[in-house]
Amino acid sequence: MIFDKITINTSKIEYIAKKSFMKEIQIIVIFLLNGLMIFAQSKITIQDGYIELNEEGVEYYEEFLPSAVDFTESEYLPPVYLQTDWVCNQVACSYYMMTFETNKRKDLNSSLMENQYSVYFPWNFGNGGTGWYGDNYIISMEMMKQLGVPILGECESDIQRDSSIWISGYEQYYNLMHNRIDEYYKIRTNTINGLTTLKSWVYDNCGSEYFGGTATFLANIATGGATDFDSGTPHEGEYVITKCGDDALHARTIVGYDDNVCFDYNDDGEYTNDIDLNGDGQIDVRDYEKGGFKLAESFGPSWQGSGYCWMMYKCFADAYPEGGILNNYVHVLEPKIDYEPLLTAKIRLKHTSRQAIKVKVGISADIDSETWEYVRDFSIFNFQCGNFYMQGSTSEADKTIEFGLDITPLLEYFNNDKEAKIFLIVTEADPSGNYEGEIQEFTVIDYSGSVSQEYTYNTITDLNNDSETVVNVNVTLDSHDIPIISTESLPVLTSESSIWYPLEYSGGTPPYKWELLPVVDYMYSTESFDEFEGTKLTPDEDFDGVVDIDLPFNFPFGKQETDAIRVHTNGYILPFSTTNVWTQFREHLYPFFINEKVIAPLARYSLINDFETGDGMWYEIEEDTIRIRWQGSDRYSEPWTSSNFACELSADGTIKFKYGNENLKSIFSNIGGISFGNQSDNTMIWMDEIPSPNTCITISTTSVPTGLYINQSGVLYGETGVVNNYPFRVKLTDANGISNVVQYELTTKIENKIVDSNVLSIYPNPVESNIIVDLSKFDYENAVIYVFNGTGKKVYNDIISNSKLYSLNLSQFKDGIYYIEIKINDQLYHHKIVKI
DSSP, X not given: OBOSEEEEOSSOEEEEOSBOOOOOOSSEEEEOSSOEEEEOOOOEEEETTEEEXXXXXXXXXXXXXXXXXXXXXXXXXXXXXXXXXXXXXXXIIIIIIIHHHHHHHXXXXXXXXGGSBOSHHHXXXXXXXXXXXXXXXXXXXXXXXXXXXXXXXXXXXXXXXXSSXXXXXXXXXXXXXXXXXXXXXXXXXXSHHHXXXXXXXXXXXXXOSSSOOOEEEEEOBOTTOEEEOXXXXXXXXXXXXXXXXXXXXXXXXXXXXXXXXXXXXXXXXXXXXXSXXXXXXXXXXXXXXXXXXXXXXXXXXXXXXTSEEEEEHHHHHSOTTTTSOGGGEEEEEEEETTOOOSEEEEEEEEESOGGGEXXXXXXXXXXXXXXOSEEEOOSSSBSOSOSOOTTSSSSGGGGEEEEEEEOGGGGGGOOTTSEEEEEXXXXXXXXXXXXOEEEEEEEEEEOSSXXXXXXXXXXXXXXXXXXXXXXXEEEEOSOOOOOEEOOOSOOOEESSSOEEEEOOEEOSOSSOEEEEEOEEEEEEEEOOOOOOOOEEEOOSOSBSOEEEEEEEEEEEETTEEEEEEEEETTTEEESSXXXXXXXXXXXXXXXXXXXXXXXXXXXXXXEEOOGGGTOEEEEEEXXXXXXXXXXXXXXXXXXXXXXXXXXXXXXXXXXXXXXXXXXXXXXXXXXXXXXXXXXSSEEEEEESSOOOTTEXXXXXXXXXXXXXXXXXXXXXXXXXXXXXXXXXXXXXXXXXXXXXXXXXXXXXXXXXXXXXXXXXXXXXXXBSSEEEEEOTTOOOSEEEEEEEETTSOEEEEEEEESOSEEEEEOTTSOSEEEEEEEEETTEEXXXXXXXX
């Protein structure tokens, strides 16, 4: 059945099928009392943080997507929110998206406050202290991924709609740790494939068993860019946005779509999708006069009669700021259901100015170590939210706050005896000595066993003025089950046909996430800092300003090349000038750093280049190298602060960071490193403490081999051609966020250990039920057999012990293509079979 329209209400799913032609389709539809589950094989790829339909997915959804979807009456979508502060970003990502995506999986009613997620908890860590600023939804989503979010009905700041409160009490923080985002992704909206992908997400999360999917983005309405749908057209009289402005400051949430809504952009009296409206010589989404997404606003249920509005597809595809949304992408999220933290920190801290405080947690596998080997930064308690007491109010009790942090990912760094030393690091930025504070308690709680174990440091420790204060505890875990990639090295693989090589792994908690990462090497050296003055750049603003530079060469960054970069006054470079700077974000740069392609010699929120004082940015080009220098200061503190640093980019991909004299306030975080923009693919070389004068950091990167991929069963596959000792990294992450990273070298040759598969006989092929694996030609004790489906998911494995004929029953498998991999006597045999 091909649906023309699907709507969902609180008690059932209604299907309006105007095209009643029945045909055999590739999905199984199960009708339930209160919902529809749709089961389908994966039809997406995820690359560089973007979800995109694969070829099978495009073909499937172009045929079977309904022309309209609307789930605004779903019991899983909370009522339209009425914002009274600058909270639209948090309304979009937490209240609408997190609530809907979680509750449809848990079958909870979203009209109840006890089933809705907080708006003010995430916002109050990024609004400046009293609600002065909005806070980008991506910052909040990263917070919900790493730490969690409370229930709206249990959060005092939401109940009071108070813009200053930070909640206190370990139990409250422990409870919110369970409400997590598993992953968040982007979907491109300026291509036809991207549009189809987004509609597929709105329909069923691109093939999940659940109906409906939300997405959010940043945009604002251009002057004259909104109207009502014309009389006689679908949804006549309803409010529609037809053009976005150049100030992308407002977040909205997609809750449906309709291919039939229309707006006459060229005033020809017709509604078309096949006329070149913008004159660029091609027909794409930028030329669409038909189709739009339904949006949930945050202006209350009576706004525009319902609280909802529309935005034309064209707005999602047009460039920003020329009528389109910011960066032509939307964000979607997947919740982490039934998560339980395994290792947490309970901290009680007293201080008279929370904006002067930053909290980190470090770890060393050596319990006798005096310092940490790895440190974890957080999106809360990070030089944030104004000169207030810790809880945000004025009483003596408000000076003290008790909170919890989920530090489960640190389990990766425990030694083989299940031991580690864990450090609490509290940094105070108070050069004038105006404030005072103390650590009252630091407890690490191990939940890995049947009974929790606590390891406590409870000696009251005064904070060192304007520096770090460190306390620590030694921890011995009850259980230490972490994911480990056990394949130590790769054999020589084939260059004549497709690679198919399963990696061995064990431990951890499924489901697992596998990723391929580039290799980034860097080296410190000493080099006199050159305060060169070449061509002076003139950004659009001396604070938070950007300027583009065309390169006379192609600069490789990751798997792409660029010939135009965007330089920011805040000490970083966007290697692709088409990337627009985020709006609605301030002090906390980490979410920006991991989510965009960035080269950051000294990324810092507060830098200013005041040209009237002699500060500025300069560049010069010598053959195949561009050099860029920043000379600036801290905003509002120009006479007392200064910074001087540079970055070099060379045509061979080499990057150099160079540092002169720096004298900046310690109240903001600093980041030095590079990021490829997909959350995992980044290297933070240093944080906070700026390298000393005359330091040079040389960075070289090796991208993942072209044509090499890994599926979610840990199988390396693809076609790379001939390579020799090509380095790359594999990252395995389990459901608890615990990771293991292994570096390999890939070598492919014409002769390799993948033996002629004709030596091994598998029959019949095609097969209906049983296949026979003929091993009679082999002398062996044990062999391993794997079966993978057409998407690369491992669906079966077994050990074969000295059997000449091995029988495998495939009757329980769906029809389709399967791959059989047999490892015998250190040789691999790869067969494709067809189940009918």
